[in-house]
Amino acid sequence: MESERSQTANRPKRSRRAALNWLDYLVLAATIVTFFVVVAANSSHDAHAQGNVALMTASELPDQPDHAPPDAALIGARIKLAAGQL
Secondary structure: OHHHHHHHHHOOOOOOOOOOOHHHHHHHHHHHHHHHHHHHHHHHHHHHHHHOOOOOOHHHOOOOOOOOOOOHHHHHHHHHHHHOOO
């Protein structure tokens, strides 16, 4: 019996303190605020994007100029000019 008493007497007592400290509460609050900011930013963007669903037809597209294939001599001249050989 004495061995049981000595073991319980030598065992450290647990302190009664809060499971979470102020830093934990600060991190939780920042996480919650960040979550609501992201949800608010995305929900307003989604609502705005759903209202503007008009698609452009091929006739409404701006005219694209036809690009001629580049001349090999012109490419060589540009390379020489860039290299400082001209």
